[in-house]
Amino acid sequence: MQFQLTTDFLSTIEQLISVKDGNKLRELLQELHFADIAEILEELGSDDATYLIKLLESDLTSEALMELDDDVREKILNRLSPLEIAGELQEMDSDDAADVVAELDDDIQKEVIDQIEDEELAADIVDLLRYDEDTAGALMAKELVQVKETWTVAGCVREMRRQAENVTRVHSIYVTNKEGKLTGRLSLKDLLTAGEKTKIAEVFIPKVDYVTVHTENEEVARIMQKYDLEAIPVVDEDGVLVGRITIDDIVDFIKEEAERDYQMAAGISEDVEADDSVWQLTRARLPWLVLGLFGGLGSVYIMKGFEEALNSFPVLFFFTPLIAAMAGNVGVQSSAIIVQGLANDNVKGSLFNRLVKEVGLALINGCALGLLVILFGYAVGQDDLVSITIAVSMLSVIIVAALIGTFVPIILDKRGIDPAIATGPFITTSNDIFGIFLFFYIAKLILGF
Amino acid sequence: MQFQLTTDFLSTIEQLISVKDGNKLRELLQELHFADIAEILEELGSDDATYLIKLLESDLTSEALMELDDDVREKILNRLSPLEIAGELQEMDSDDAADVVAELDDDIQKEVIDQIEDEELAADIVDLLRYDEDTAGALMAKELVQVKETWTVAGCVREMRRQAENVTRVHSIYVTNKEGKLTGRLSLKDLLTAGEKTKIAEVFIPKVDYVTVHTENEEVARIMQKYDLEAIPVVDEDGVLVGRITIDDIVDFIKEEAERDYQMAAGISEDVEADDSVWQLTRARLPWLVLGLFGGLGSVYIMKGFEEALNSFPVLFFFTPLIAAMAGNVGVQSSAIIVQGLANDNVKGSLFNRLVKEVGLALINGCALGLLVILFGYAVGQDDLVSITIAVSMLSVIIVAALIGTFVPIILDKRGIDPAIATGPFITTSNDIFGIFLFFYIAKLILGF
Structure with missing residues (x-):
């Protein structure tokens, strides 16, 4: 259909x-x-x-x-x-x-x-x-159905018919006092079942969720989702009812936010779609690629600093993409979980506990992966000390990458900066550089070139 | 409050x-x-x-x-x-x-x-x-307000009061014929304004959006969003009204889907939260890291195959993290845009046009970045031929990465597989391997080692 x-x-x-x-x-x-x-x-x-x-x-x-x-x-x-x-x-x-x-x-x-x-x-x-x-003020519509505490049910139905002309859909009927201040709401069910002469003051529900004109959209979305609301009234500084926000606007908002975070994590800085022009897409994508390029050139410099290893342990240079990939993947995983947790407001507990947890997690993953590297080395007949070097430095890189991925978003968030910018290319690039430096530094300590 | x-x-x-x-x-x-x-x-x-x-x-x-x-x-x-x-x-x-x-x-x-x-x-x-x-059948609730075409407005209000007892919120009143088949809907507004003796058949709206019990959730969400619906009726195979789905369930669904796609792109395979146990987080993260590890070991093999370059052009090995990062970043960007486009149903036009567009985009980005590499080489006194080699192979890698990032999700989607699995670690790992191979292969052609 x-x-x-x-x-x-x-x-x-x-x-x-x-x-x-x-x-x-x-x-x-x-x-x-x-x-x-x-x-x-x-x-x-x-x-x-x-x-x-x-x-x-x-x-x-x-x-x-x-x-x-x-x-x-x-x-x-x-x-x-x-x-x-x-x-x-x-x-x-x-x-x-x-x-x-x-x-x-x-x-x-x-x-x-x-x-x-x-x-x-x-x-x-x-x-x-x-x-x-x-803010809620910019998101709200002024059209709503509003009744006074002092009216009767019959008068209320009459007035509602008039007001409903301007309102596409009646979600809730809001009740105000003489000064227009929001005091409660009325359910359609109660209105249907109450007697005609009953005063609104006797049947209305004096408890109502609301936001003010200055409440941020994100908070409005959080409240409406948490309490499964289909509309929420908006009041001004004095508590006077001035508008209402409906769930369809919030659905659009949630979807846009999710798409923006997703794109940010993928290294796309403007809201673009598959069907946008090549020029728009370039503008959204090129800046992040340039960032990646500078990161890569940084790695070139780091490796130049460890050039002497080329003579004795050239095989180390074959492992740099692996180290960089591990650092990047772990960093992206950690940051994604934290950024999502911050958005949903469920990153709780002390920073120290989180530190212990992330290090524990990194140790488990790092040891499992290190073991695979050593097995691989054994299988292809690689020098044992080289295998151990790679495994140990990979473990260290994983720990550092997890910490960067976890705490950079938390710090940004605490400073009032959107933590989502710390996902994607930003985190992979910085982790690449740290990871490769750490890898060669640890290799130098162990292998002594 | x-x-x-x-x-x-x-x-x-x-x-x-x-x-x-x-x-x-x-x-x-x-x-x-x-x-x-x-x-x-x-x-x-x-x-x-x-x-x-x-x-x-x-x-x-x-x-x-x-x-x-x-x-x-x-x-x-x-x-x-x-x-x-x-x-x-x-x-x-x-x-x-x-x-x-x-x-x-x-x-x-x-x-x-x-x-x-x-x-x-x-x-x-x-x-x-x-x-x-x-499917809609599993998502729907059976509670709803249903009236017959043959009733009067007064009878309808009476019956609604009775039915409303069981329904938390009245969204829409659905109209059915003798056999219980959905024939339309009634707006509260019309009910409020029609005369008591009017027959429902005279005032109801014979046009109503609906889904069947077998419609997939994703499609239900798409329809409800597109048409800004707060509830949608569900019918069985014979068109008989059997339930309704409300927007709060869809809000949860949209949010879960967005979080799942985001996590999939970040290499997290199960639905986890920042506060889950270390063991749950490991299970969700480790498989993707193992995938990355195998990819990295693959790169080691590829570089072993080009070992002879170590003598004449060791500098090439300093550039592998840069090439891998570029391949990964471009792949993730392309796949993110396509996966989002597929989800929103706005990837239109022929595959050939998309191919032309992606190659064009990759050419613009690749040339800009290649120029920067050549400038960098000039600034640090690098051999011109080496700089050109790196720039040219980076351009090729970017084109190939963009094509993989674009067409792998499209092909998966056409075969009925969720294209979101082709974002994140999957695309970075395969692009790393392709990228590094292409880089050394082109370098060998140009530099002839």
């Missing part, structure tokens, strides 16, 4: 746009879900997409616009007049409308807001633009 | 448990949210946690049990009798209850189900256990 965008359907659309057959297009598209319209817009050229946006009803296109990638939406908005943009905003919830306005150039923002007919919406947008990007 | 678990509070609890002061504990804990109770249970020993589970009301503890990590819950359930477990299940939604039963040993499952008083719930659990783990 799901809509599946086929190349055939897409070329039909493109064909109809090229001959400007508006009626046929409306007929084909008007019944589709906005998310499907968005999928089609993503595949079209910007001019064709803009044509469709102007052609179809705003209630459909405004929602579709919100589903688009930022860069696709930007291209389309650049092709619309302030009046046309205002027409789209008119159909949006205040949080979406404010997001769109925030993306516009400063000089157009005012023009667009002036063109919005609905004065309440325009005021809401201006209000929402005041808040910092990563 | 958020609950914050302090060590002080925790030791108070532990103290009270040790003296078995049930009244004081109930007083302290009864008012907390189940998610906070779960947080406390996670920190306690299994015996203490079990004591609390038995002490507190089942409506609180049953929800708290569902918030626990699988391994913590397993330890507690092992300490409860079948009757006690049945008591907890009694308070759960059918989907949660079925999940718990599925975790029990086979011989206890039947005993527990037999002890459940609510026969409808017991039947629902047995029914839900039939479905494959990763």
